[in-house]
Amino acid sequence: MGKNIIEKIWDKHVVYQEEGKPDLLYIDLHLIHEVTSPQAFEGLRINGRKVRRPDLSFATMDHNVPTKNLPTINDPIARNQIETLAKNAAEFGVELAGMGHPDQGIVHVIGPELGLTQPGKTIVCGDSHTSTHGAFGAIAFGIGTSEVEHVMSTQTLWQNKPKTMEIRVEGELPVGVAAKDIILAIISKFGIGVGTGHIVEFTGEAIHKLSMEERMTICNMSIEAGAKAGLVSPDQITVDYIRGRKYAPQGEKFEEATAYWLSLASDEDATYDEVRIIKAEEIEPIITWGTNPSMGSGVSQNVPTQADYQDESDRAALRKALAYMGLEEGQPLTSIDIQYVFIGSCTNSRLSDLRAAANVIQGRKVHENVTAIVVPGSHSTKKQAEAEGLDKIFIDAGFEWRESGCSMCLAMNDDVVPAGKRCASTSNRNFEGRQGAGARTHLVSPPMAAAAAIAGHFVDVREFVKETV
């Protein structure tokens, strides 16, 4: 019987196995950022240990970095974390793309950009959205700080073998519907717990037609579906993306690697512990109206009403979410006014995302009630966007064009949405207080965020682009 890619990669990485115990897994790439590494490095120091494989580790700064007036960091905690990572990386010999470095950026954006992320690898980072790297056909997941220390000192990790799940996206995606809409549709259809205990492989025609950037958007949010990790089997699109990147194998080595990578794709007769199916044709641009990523609906819909739910617990959750979000039951989603727009985060801040948003914005102006910012995911993305003139399109429309970092995705820095204000955000989490205390987050795709910035309220970007040409 055939094997799926999850089983293939897992089996190749088990260094020790004993009945009734987790597997000891070899880790091929350890990504590090300033928030979840300080105690881990301190632990090594206290125990007189080294980083075992600095060559398989790579650090950057993203959560705390300011996105304007660099290099001044106003918040003392943020400053301390940034300075601590710089000191630790130097002391332990870990390569660092720190603030101002040309390779700096959100850890999940730079890994792929630099060619560090490759098919078949086991990749970890003290960060839940490490699942992003699964887009390349890697097993990539977030770990806690004590596990960060374990990986630093041993290059291995104890892990229970997760179950496997296939989420198949059948058919063709309608024009004007984005990868972000696919994953938001999956989470609103199957719920935030669907992937619990599983690694999910996204399969199907609609997935394999996507670019690597779009696959990253989907894998990024697999964690919001409860999954341990999400991945896509590598294909020619994967190989073409990696070729020529800084840390990718070069020349003949690349050809050898390619053959190996492609051999990892799930076999045709592979099976999974669970299978879920969604039809691409049925997906429309999605807007979240609630306080978790499953609370979203198509742009043509209304905010749900209590009558839409049978369970009292679901009705209570709806009431609570709508009270926080300041929304009425049954209100059309397009009637929701917004005051902030954030285009950024490891979900949607890559060059293709910025292009898609700029396409909608070109020649138009940000609504007078809206503050809109664009935060490229990495320094290099920012430079490439500038070389194409995208910065000019955004700035002319009234957007602020910032330096790269996590920024308004989680407000661990100066970029905060004020209490009671509403933000159309291309990020991945809409929990209470995520973008600032009392701030209200609506998750959308980059084109939907761009259209909302212009209109001052949500609109169906497909109609909007046609009507306002």
Ligand SMILES: CC(C)[C@H](C(=O)O)[C@@H](O)C(=O)O
């Ligand atoms: C700060 C970090 C630990 C956190 C995570 O793990 O995801 C952050 O990146 C987030 O998105 O909430």
Ligand code: SF4
């Ligand atoms: S951009 Fe947001 S989701 Fe991604 S790593 Fe940073 S804080 Fe986490």
